[in-house]
Amino acid sequence: MIAFIFLFVATIILCFVYICGKYNEDYWKKRNVAFYSKHKVFGVFWEFASKKKPVFQNLGEVYKEYRNEPAVGIGSLFTPTLCVIDPTNVQYVLTTDFASFNHRGLDTSKNDLLADNILFMNGNRWKLMRQTMTPLFTSSKLKSMYYIIDKSATDLVEHLKANKELLKGNAFDTLSSFCSAAIGSAVFGVSTGSIFDSPFLDMARKSTKPTLKSSLKIAVGNLSNKLFTFLGLKLFKDFEDFFIGAVRNIIRARGLEKTKRHDFADICVSLQNAGTIVDKDTGLELKPTDELLAAQAFFFFIAGVEPTAQALYATLIELGRHPEHLEKVHNEIDEAFKIHNNKMDYDAIMGMKHLDMVVSEALRLHPPVGFITRKCVKDTILPVGNVKVEKGTRIMTPIFAVHHDEKFYPEPLKFIPERFAPENRNKIIDISYMPFGKGNRVCVGTRYALLQTKAGLVHLLRNFTVRTIIDEGGPKYVPQPAQVRLYNIDVEFIPRSVPK
Ligand code: HEM
Structure with missing residues (x-):
């Protein structure tokens, strides 16, 4: 009996694999598009699940194999999935035809309260929330916020000096704790104590640490949104009480304060005081409830902490391997402190050319986000290869692979910050450099992230x-x-002894 059940189940699975694989292959064949036939059902997700190989690496291999194609179809259960290869098609998806590709590619559950933020929102709600959040990241806002960023970075130095065991071993963890604490301060404000003693740190660390469970949920979402919705998966349920509670308490406490602190909590208070947010074009209304604002506070952590820590880590790794650039950056930093009476400020950081070059090149070589996705919301045609894309198709843009393409970057595996020297910047093809994504859905925190990374590097x-x-x-x-x-x-x- 057991043997019969086993045989029956195995036959069903084999039939499913055959039908699904054939469906995917025929789907792209009919459209005259190359198909990645190594894993017809699960595509680039198969080796992630079976060999624990990062998806962006699998996607990189596909990109290399099909480099001369305009795009390549990839198995992803029954969701038509396309990896864009030709730079004009990449540009088309990310910027030119925003009307067809404005969806991030994942529909989160309505009850997943903290996922209701601009990273996961789509359509008109996304547009309105993005418009509301964008002014938070202007240069003038960042300048007023710089005192928080600077304090965080000096606290990191003191933290390392006080905990000598952290000097050697597990630097990524230290940098990631720093980014959690620093982003926590940008959201909830700073006190006189060290950011590393913040009551928010522990929860912030937990919420941003990728776990097997969270990685699997994201992988299911990437593989098939229908399956993700069918299973009712929630990404952030465990953190709701803490984050919504923290935002609620801080908004009430700030309401009683008179002075401005220039952090996200200040913005929450102003938004609630201003009342319903209205989109003049569509008439759509959003109520700035504690829950909605907590979800926006949450994006700082889930979208911000790990990539910023990775940007810091990657830059330090490369500087540690390239003493000539380390020396140049040390000299630049010492000079800036000398000119600014041993203090650091926003303009001084922004004026450091070599620092900018090494960070830019580290983000090329090690982009913290390896690929990005969009979902097609309106039938359209990709210009190169005349590729017909139907509503519902998922598009993958392989950032890591593009950054390592020798057609764009000769000797792509080498760390060459001179590629980003002011006189060479204009030689870089815009679409070949996208550590923060591209187009209207580009990372909203780009400027903040770069400032946080550079301030951390300068003080370190x-x-x-x-x-x-x-x-x-x-x-x-x-x-x-x-x-x-x-x-x-x-x-x-x-x-190192600090020069006077
Ligand atoms: C070095 C650090 C960072 C890197 C490399 C990075 C990279 C990215 C990338 C690749 C995207 C997708 C863009 C696209 O689809 O075109 C993104 C989106 C986003 N990032 Fe970042 N990010 C960083 C830091 C931050 C920080 C600190 C914040 C918050 C303050 C943040 C908030 C967001 C949000 C909210 C989105 C979604 C934007 C939208 O869909 O409208 N990121 N980021």
Whole structure:
């Protein structure tokens, strides 16, 4: 009997695999589009699930194999999925035809309260919320907020000096704690104590640490949105009480304060005081409830912490391996402190050319987000190859692969910050560099993230020098769906005497 059941189930699975694989292959064949036939059902997700290989790496192999195609179809259960390859098609999806590709590609559950933020919102709600949040990240807002960012970075230095065991071993964890604490301060404000003693730190760390459970949920969402919705998966249920409670308490407390602190909590108070947010074009209304604002506070953590930590980590790793650039950055930082009476400010950081070059190149070589997705919401045609794209098709843009394409970057595996020297910047093809994505859905926190990363580097490198340690077997990537994180490599912080 058991053998019969086993045979029956195996036959059903085999039939399903055959039908689904054939469906995907025929779907793209009919449209004259190349198809990645190695894994016809699960495409680039198969080796993520079976061999724990990051999806962005699998996508990179597909990109290389089909480099001369305009786009390539990929199996993803029954969801037509296309990886765009030709740069004109990439540009078309991310920027030119925004009307057809404005959807992030994942429909989260209505009850997943913290997922109701601009990272996951779509359609007119996304547009209205994005318009409301964008002014938070202007240069003038960031300038007023800089005191928070600067305090966070000086607290990091003090934290390392006070906890010498952190100087060697697990630098990514230290940097990730720093980013959680620093982003926590940008959202909830700073007190006189160290950001590392913040009551929010523990929960912030938990909410941003990718776990097997969260990676699997994201992978299911990427593979099939219908399955994700059918299973009723919620991404952030565990953190609702804490985040909504924290935002509610802080809004009430701030309502009684007179002075402005320039953090996100201030924005929440102003939004609630201003009442319903209305889109003049569509008439859509959004009530700035505690829940909706908590969800926006939450995007700082889930979208901001890990990539910013990775940007810091990647830059330090490369500086530790390239003493000539480390020296230039050290000199630039020391000079800036000298000119500014041993203090750092927004303009001084923005004026550091070599720092900007090394961060830009580190983000090219190690983009923290390996690929991005869009869902087609209106039938359209990709210009190169005349590829017909139906509503519902998922589009993948392989950021990591594009950043490592030698057609755009000669010697792509080498760290060459000169590519981003002011005189060379205009030689970089716009669509070949997208660590923060592109188009209207580009990372809303780009400026904040760069400022936070650079402020962290400036204070760290003022007080420490770095040495990169590569473990046996060489650097590898943590098996996560979209995030790019190195392991088997580490950075040691070595105290340095601060020049007067
Ligand atoms: C170095 C650090 C960071 C990197 C590399 C990064 C990268 C990205 C990328 C690739 C996207 C997708 C863009 C697209 O689909 O075109 C994105 C979206 C987003 N990021 Fe970032 N990010 C960083 C830091 C931050 C920070 C600090 C915040 C919050 C303050 C943030 C908030 C967001 C949000 C809300 C979105 C969704 C935007 C939308 O859909 O309208 N990110 N980010």
